[in-house]
């Protein structure tokens with residue numbers, strides 16, 4: 220896959236420091252750094268311009284586009300989180316439309332693992348804001364940081380098994396959004412929060428995009444075209460870097476990088492600039508998971524490798540397929556990524572041609588494959604018995620029926 224060297228060049232000049240690799244890039248604008256943090260201060264934190272019903276309490280976090288404050292709702296007497304564009308960005312009409320879209324698309328995704336939006340409004344000074352559930356918890360990025368620092372409490376609470384189960388909740392949120400025709404496009408640990416009841420909430424739908432023909436396509440139609448790739452360098456698939464047309468598999472790739480990080484507690488790529496990272500992503504040159512975590516199970520490593528395949532044809536076609544394979548790993552069964560039969564490869568190609576086929580289950584594929592094999596062997600046997608007698612026919616039937624076993628045996632010999 221050819222690198223979009225112009226875009227990479229432009230971006231590497233704009234942000235040539237490794238500490239911005241986890242920040243969101245929107246088209247040709249590099250939004251300033253802002254990690255998940257509670258130590259937000261400065262002008263924005265003191266920004267208490269708000270409608271009467273709400274009282275701004277303190278800053279909760281800051282990202283590339285917006286800042287988030289804790290709000291007291293005096294009517295319903297409860298805490299809320301409010302998101303507003305960063306002060307210096309509020310007059311930018313393009314970002315404002317993007318912000319409105321974020322509020323509306325998030326509000327349209329009514330799912331237990333998507334942060335609920337409660338209100339969209341304008342402050343007395345004319346700034347747009349939206350309120351959402353106040354998540355009393357940490358971002359997944361903070362949890363990974365603590366695990367990497369060997370924080371004893373976090374290690375006790377967040378075993379690998381627990382992290383994998385949380386990942387299933389993330390896949391459910393993403394699969395639901397896809398079923399509504401929405402891609403997230405900025406999946407990363409900083410945009411995922413863990414609530415105090417063990418729930419995972421997918422946040423920050425600022426870069427979300429609607430797929431053609433989705434119910435939300437009209438709403439998204441108002442969004443301005445942006446030149447250059449958008450996303451977060453460490454989590455973007457090659458096709459997103461290339462600015463190609465995206466489908467669900469772009470989010471599947473980012474999920475793969477998150478899964479890698481949940482296991483290895485570090486991202487698969489490292490480099491000094493965005494350009495460095497993107498060259499590695501496009502060449503598929505991430506550090507193999509088994510090298511970073513030698514004790515990782517081959518099944519889990521195969522699932523991560525499949526989700527992160529540079530060529531999207533080789534990736535899981537949907538977030539649900541990835542979810543089901545992680546479930547297989549958790550249950551101690553063999554994931555499809557480790558055992559991709561010819562029949563399933565053909566099925567994956569067929570799904571790519573016609574996405575409606577995605578609802579065909581793997582065992583149905585196996586049944587069809589088995590049926591086809593028996594029918595093929597029967598017909599082959601009949602033809603052979605007419606031409607060369609029943610002894611040859613038996614040989615033909617045996618050879619045809621035994622072929623898959625022979626291929627499988629030869630493959631295991633090759634792997635030894």
Ligand SMILES: Nc1ncnc2c1ncn2[C@@H]1O[C@H](COP(=O)(O)OP(=O)(O)O)[C@@H](O)[C@H]1O
Nearest residue numbers: 255280281282283284285287300352353354423
């Ligand atoms: N509903 C919320 N409750 C509590 N904290 C939040 C909430 N939404 C965001 N935050 C905090 O703010 C940070 C940035 O939020 P995010 O929506 O990702 O903003 P941006 O679009 O600017 O990246 C999050 O990482 C988190 O720490």
Ligand SMILES: [Mg+2]
Nearest residue numbers: 282283410423
């Ligand atoms: Mg964010």
